Amino acid sequence: MSWPAWDVIGVIDTEGDRAEWTFPADPGAVRTARAVVRGRLRDWNLDSLADLAALLVSELVTNSLRHATGPIGVRLVRPAGLGGVLLVEVSDPLPDPPRERVARPDDEGGRGLQLVAHSSRRWGTRPDEEGKTVWFELAVPP
Secondary structure, eight states, X not given: OOOOGGGXXXXXXXXXXXXXXXXXXXXXHHHHHHHHHHHHHHHTTOHHHHHHHHHHHHHHHHHHHHHOOSOEEEEEEOOTTXXXXXXXXXXXXXXXXXXXXXXXXXXXXXXXXXXXXXXXXXXXXXXXXXXXXXEEEEEOOO
């Protein structure tokens, strides 16, 4: 599958156990991020994680689009020595960490971080030099 050039600002280090992309702060970034995550996980024979990882990345990229301006980074890592873990990170230039909240039944949004928290093994945030990173871990089936 190929993506229009405007959908991805840059692709960095997509060989081996790490893949990283940078997207513009544009609504098309959500669709493209889902597609590249699914594609890379398929390449790594992790098809069983592709839908969940793509959904959670979609939620985090959407949050970045709503609250930040500037590029959005997505990174997948299969840490050496931790074969049972997939680490997924979404970065943006806004330094403020996201807040998990309880959405009311009729709210249109507000469930993304709850979804990440309930669907991942662990998750968290960390400040970066140029903003913040929200990360989560998924267990890789044996």
